[in-house]
Amino acid sequence: MKISTRGRYAVRVMLDLALHDTGEYIKVKDIAKRQSISEKYLEQIISILNKAGYVHSVRGAQGGYRLANKPETYTVGMILRLTEGSLSPVSCLDNDPVQCERYSICETVMIWQRLLDAINSVIDNVTIQDLVDKHNESNASDDYVI
Amino acid sequence: MKISTRGRYAVRVMLDLALHDTGEYIKVKDIAKRQSISEKYLEQIISILNKAGYVHSVRGAQGGYRLANKPETYTVGMILRLTEGSLSPVSCLDNDPVQCERYSICETVMIWQRLLDAINSVIDNVTIQDLVDKHNESNASDDYVI
DNA sequence: CTATTTTCCTATTGCTATAGTATGAAAAGC
DNA sequence: GCTTTTCATACTATAGCAATAGGAAAATAG
Numbered sequence: 001m002k003i004s005t006r007g008r009y010a011v012r013v014m015l016d017l018a019l020h021d022t023g024e025y026i027k028v029k030d031i032a033k034r035q036s037i038s039e040k041y042l043e044q045i046i047s048i049l050n051k052a053g054y055v056h057s058v059r060g061a062q063g064g065y066r067l068a069n070k071p072e073t074y075t076v077g078m079i080l081r082l083t084e085g086s087l088s089p090v091s092c093l094d095n096d097p098v099q100c101e102r103y104s105i106c107e108t109v110m111i112w113q114r115l116l117d118a119i120n121s122v123i124d125n126v127t128i129q130d131l132v133d134k135h136n137e138s139n140a141s142d143d144y145v146i
Numbered sequence: 147m148k149i150s151t152r153g154r155y156a157v158r159v160m161l162d163l164a165l166h167d168t169g170e171y172i173k174v175k176d177i178a179k180r181q182s183i184s185e186k187y188l189e190q191i192i193s194i195l196n197k198a199g200y201v202h203s204v205r206g207a208q209g210g211y212r213l214a215n216k217p218e219t220y221t222v223g224m225i226l227r228l229t230e231g232s233l234s235p236v237s238c239l240d241n242d243p244v245q246c247e248r249y250s251i252c253e254t255v256m257i258w259q260r261l262l263d264a265i266n267s268v269i270d271n272v273t274i275q276d277l278v279d280k281h282n283e284s285n286a287s288d289d290y291v292i
Numbered sequence: 293c294t295a296t297t298t299t300c301c302t303a304t305t306g307c308t309a310t311a312g313t314a315t316g317a318a319a320a321g322c
Numbered sequence: 323g324c325t326t327t328t329c330a331t332a333c334t335a336t337a338g339c340a341a342t343a344g345g346a347a348a349a350t351a352g
Contacts, residue, residue, distance in 0.1 A: 001147055001265075003235045003258075004339065011254055027298070041341050047300070060349025061297040076257055089149045105284050107277045108157055111222055111269065112149075118264040119147075123257065131253045138251050150310065173327070187312055193329070206320025207326040 025064030077123035171210030
């Protein structure tokens with residue numbers, strides 16, 4: 001039941017882009033350095049975000065990435081579902097409607113359904129902007145560091 | 147973020163034992179047949195439950211397993227944590243207290259902490275007896291089938 | 293026009309966990 | 323002593339994760 005690095009890194013990338021949004025495009029190299037993540041691996045992850053239109057890219061020198069939309073429009077749930085796939089704890093819930101013919105008599109499916117609902121209600125109610133705010137709270141003094 | 151078959155099967159085994167509790171010991175072979183699970187694989191799973199004292203075993207002919215305690219004393223959370231290990235979505239929360247020195251400034255850990263709390267609050271509030279009740283509701287007519 | 297920077301694309305690799313299968317020993321009952 | 327059952331352990335196949343690697347394509351700088 002672990003979230004993979006792909007999903008976690010994707011959230012950190014989006015947060016990093018939000019925190020360093022100066023209007024200019026941000027290079028993978030810079031994000032990788034700040035986040036201590038392999039540059040090449042990060043390329044693959046950000047490419048997923050790019051294909052989904054979550055970030056906007058520019059190639060070539062002085063190129064890079066920036067958020068396609070405002071930080072408050074991205075929930076952690078969106079990002080995790082994009083990069084991790086379904087967050088359902090069992091695959092039988094991945095199809096809508098559920099295909100399994102035992103569904104109506106399955107005693108355990110209600111647990112997994114409740115679990116999925118609980119998971120979604122957490123991650124769909126945290127946006128990248130919330131993380132930015134959290135960052136600014138705990139690191140407010142950073143602004144004054146020379 | 148999937149729960150493995152080991153954890154899911156363990157829950158089904160406990161439910162199966164609860165549903166077929168006639169006072170006699172129940173063979174792995176019978177559970178395996180009813181649940182459509184490989185006998186040998188089930189042996190390994192039930193062995194975990196046995197070592198933890200969740201079930202009681204008797205060897206030899208006419209041997210088998212039964213629940214060590216009443217169905218209402220087993221939560222799904224107990225069973226999943228036993229068989230799956232920690233259900234924390236990130237490993238940094240597996241240590242108590244958290245070891246990571248970035249903990250206090252980590253913007254994302256609050257998401258994972260909330261997620262873990264949400265997961266726990268679901269699975270710790272469903273007992274095997276709840277699943278028995280659910281079964282009896284949806285299959286009440288079974289009692290009258292010849 | 294060329295060199296550099298950066299994204300973009302895809303192949304490969306090492307590792308680990310899962311989901312079993314297989315073999316047989318030990319205990320208990322008939 | 324034979325059969326039934328749990329108990330213990332070794333093995334295997336597959337898949338996904340977490341990268342690493344190599345280079346093509348696009349854009350800019352000079």
